[in-house]
Amino acid sequence: xxxxxxxxxxxxxxxxxxxxxxxxxxxxxxxxxxxxxxxxxxxxxxxxxxxxxxxxxxxxxxxxxxxxxxxxxxxxxxxxxxxxxxxxxxxxxxxxxxxxxxxxxxxxxxxxxxxxxxxxxxxxxxxxxxxxxxxxxxxxxxxxxxxxxxxxxxxxxxxxxxxxxxxxxxxxxxxxxxxxxxxxxxxxxxxxxxxxxxxxxxxxxxxxxxxxxxxxxxxxxxxxxxxxxxxxxxxxxxxxxxxxxxxxxxxxxxxxxxxxxxxxxxxxxxxxxxxxxxxxxxxxxxxxxxxxx
Numbered sequence: 001x002x003x004x005x006x007x008x009x010x011x012x013x014x015x016x017x018x019x020x021x022x023x024x025x026x027x028x029x030x031x032x033x034x035x036x037x038x039x040x041x042x043x044x045x046x047x048x049x050x051x052x053x054x055x056x057x058x059x060x061x062x063x064x065x066x067x068x069x070x071x072x073x074x075x076x077x078x079x080x081x082x083x084x085x086x087x088x089x090x091x092x093x094x095x096x097x098x099x100x101x102x103x104x105x106x107x108x109x110x111x112x113x114x115x116x117x118x119x120x121x122x123x124x125x126x127x128x129x130x131x132x133x134x135x136x137x138x139x140x141x142x143x144x145x146x147x148x149x150x151x152x153x154x155x156x157x158x159x160x161x162x163x164x165x166x167x168x169x170x171x172x173x174x175x176x177x178x179x180x181x182x183x184x185x186x187x188x189x190x191x192x193x194x195x196x197x198x199x200x201x202x203x204x205x206x207x208x209x210x211x212x213x214x215x216x217x218x219x220x221x222x223x224x225x226x227x228x229x230x231x232x233x234x235x236x237x238x239x240x241x242x243x244x245x246x247x248x249x250x251x252x253x254x255x256x257x258x259x260x261x262x263x264x265x266x267x268x269x270x271x272x273x274x275x276x277x278x279x280x281x282x283x284x285x286x287x288x289x290x291x292x293x
Contacts, residue, residue: 004028007245018042023250038220038249084149084168089132090139093121102130106138109157115267120197123180128157136161140193142205143179150174151207153193173212176205183222188256188275189215189242190230195263199230199271203263206231211242220249228275230256230263243281254278 004012005024016026019040028035036043093110096103106128110116120126127139137154144150151174154166177196181187181204188203189211190196196203204215209231219227227246231239239255246253256274263271 005248013248016040016042023248025249084151084170086127086141086149086152087129087132087134087139087154089129089134090127091130092125092127096128097130100130102128102136105136106157109138114194114198114264116197120200124177124193124197129154134166137166140197142174142176142193142207144175145178145181147179150178151176153207155194167207171212172207172210173214174207175215175218176207177203183218183224186226186228186275187219187224188228188230188271190263192262192264195230198264198266198268200268209238211238216245219246219251224251226252226254228254228256228278230258230271230274247281247283252280254280 004014006012007027012028012030013024014026014028015021015024016037016039019025019037019042021037021039025039026035026037034043034045093103093106096106098104110121110126111118116126125141125143127141129135129137129139134154136158137156140153140155141149142151142153151170151172152168156164156166175181176193181202185202188196188199188201189206190199190203191206191209193205193207196205206212206215229239229242243253243255254275256271256278258266258274266274
């Protein structure tokens with residue numbers, strides 16, 4: 001197995017003793033002690049099962065077993081059982097009152113300022129609120145692969161509003177717009193919901209700047225071949241980290257250098273042209289980028 005390579009969240013990768021892949025594809029979680037090889041799909045729930053399966057000596061197995069008896073297990077994170085739901089005052093825009101000032105302003109904001117289309121509004125089931133805590137806000141829902149709501153964002157369509165953004169108080173460790181994703185095609189990762197809508201094709205919003213564990217795992221499980229990462233310029237360091245992470249798994253990663261402020265402002269045509277001319281990163285280019293930070 002050799003010396004492991006540490007990753008975030010207590011993950012360590014090793015050479016797999018079963019498939020003998022030339023890269024470190026066996027991943028061990030030091031908190032849960034679970035292990036999994038991304039090549040041959042061998043897996044287990046503790047280190048003892050890994051050692052036994054790899055035919056380690058009985059002495060090593062006993063030593064590890066004795067150590068784990070005395071190492072206090074980290075308390076597992078209690079999964080937040082709160083379920084996100086749309087604001088009770090949410091109205092799908094195609095059901096809005098055309099005579100309402102809120103409706104008119106919401107449509108102007110989306111069609112004129114954000115340059116969305118009516119097709120986008122229906123595709124992403126965008127709505128708005130006329131009253132309640134999300135009054136004067138666009139609501140953009142996100143659904144998982146089963147069509148279950150997993151997140152939403154609220155964005156004021158009034159520029160003088162004191163609150164521009166209002167999102168639910170839940171974890172962002174979800175796969176944004178998963179219900180619209182075809183994993184057999186190239187994937188584009190962007191920061192915000194409007195960035196993803198502007199990119200249109202197979203774009204996943206992070207609802208922030210950090211790529212969380214569920215999305216990383218899904219990309220590896222689905223064996224995504226080509227991955228575009230298009231974070232804002234102020235998140236270049238985060239983007240480079242993600243590029244390196246996926247390059248280690250043999251994924252063709254392409255870093256989108258967006259000259260505009262963000263994909264939402266750049267627009268669909270700009271993003272299409274940018275992706276067409278963006279080439280795969282190699283190790284030399286990655287090192288050069290890291291040195292530029």
